[in-house]
Amino acid sequence: MSQSILRFFSSLRREFRSKLAWLFVALILSVTALSSVNVLADRMQMACAYDARQLLAADFLIVSAQPLPNLFVEQAQSSGLMVAQTVVFPSMVTAGVNSKLWSIKAVSPGYPLRGSLRIHSKGSSNTISTGPEQGSVWVDPAMLATLHAQEGDVMQIGRQSFVIDATLERELDRGAGFMNFAPRVMMSMADLSATGLIGIGSRVTYRVLLAGADEQIARYEAWAAGYMEINGLNGVRIETLKNAKPLMRKALERADRFLSLIALVTAMIAAVAIALSAYRYARKQVSVCAVLKCLGANSKTIEMN
Known part of the structure; x- marks a missing residue:
């Protein structure tokens, strides 16, 4: 052998x-x-x-035309997910004697959850991972020329005055809706109530942005879909990589x-x-x-x- x-x-x-x-x-x-x-x-x-x-600024979005119940945020936080919120609506903006209809976007601390924003301030461009500070706004460069304003000027939005702190060069999650085609004014969510612009009949889009591990997102998505179905929430939808942006999905x-x-x-x-x-x-x-x-x-x- x-x-x-x-x-x-x-x-x-x-x-x-x-x-x-x-x-x-x-x-x-x-x-x-x-x-x-x-x-x-x-x-x-x-x-x-x-x-x-990064184009969504999050992994998962809940979009509504009405204020969302706090349970959505509380459930996300208890699940260990990162949470941010945005509120988008059209409004008149005044700088000096010039006024124009612009798209206002209020963002909460932590926005964006994915990616970063790029602004131009004091002669240089900066990449940052948070929104404007309270009392200040970031605007599209086209707005300065239209309103004949410049950085450091005071802008009136509703009942509140803001300082133009920087110009907004890159915004990740700007969609293709009507309000998003207008030049953007970005402000802090803490200043939103002081403007007095949100009321009955206002055209407002509320978003809850979530980010975390894929397993956590999947569990939360299943919970959110079940909650929306059981409670019959109308005008509320879930956006993910699969359905948020058709061009991106393709x-x-x-x-x-x-x-x-x-x-x-x-x-x-x-x-x-x-x-x-x-x-x-x-x-x-x-x-x-x-x-x-x-x-x-x-x-x-x-x-x-």
Whole structure:
């Protein structure tokens, strides 16, 4: 038995040196290429998903035309999720003697939960991860030219006066609605009640932004959907990466299909390389097996040689 094993390994070493080396190389290169492509595809998918979340400024949104019950925020906080809120509505803005209808956005502390804002203040651009301070506003650059104002001027919004602290160069979660096409004025949520602009009949969009681990978001989404169905909440909807922005969703789907196609092509090339190497090795063994058969060797003897 030991002699048979020794002959087997001796034959295997001889075959490897002469013929099996290319098959082994093809196998290693195929596995390496396939693994590399899969890792790259996973990384790119994660990067695309992360960038998409930045466009929402969160992982999960609850949008309503009416103030949402505090239970949504309390449930999110008890689930360990990060929470922020925004309120968007149109209003007249006055600077000096000039007035214009603009889109007002009040944000709570912690906004945005994903990504960052970019503002221009005091001659330089800055990337920050929070909203304006109380008593100040950030405005679109176009607003300064329209109202003939500049940084440091006083702006009147409703019953409250604000200082123009900076211009808003990048806002992550600006949608495509009518109010979002108008130039933006961003303010702190703490100043909203002092303006006296929110009342009966106001066109307001309330958003609760949530961020956290995928498992936490999934559990909260199931709870929120069940609560909305049981209580019959009208005008309230859930927005995620799948339904928030159609263009973004289509881009993610195309990227996913492209990466899957790359992985499939790599797997096919790897399979062809291994098959060709195996076929070349098998062709070289045909003559040897035929000679051994003619000499009366049985299958066991042929396998050992």
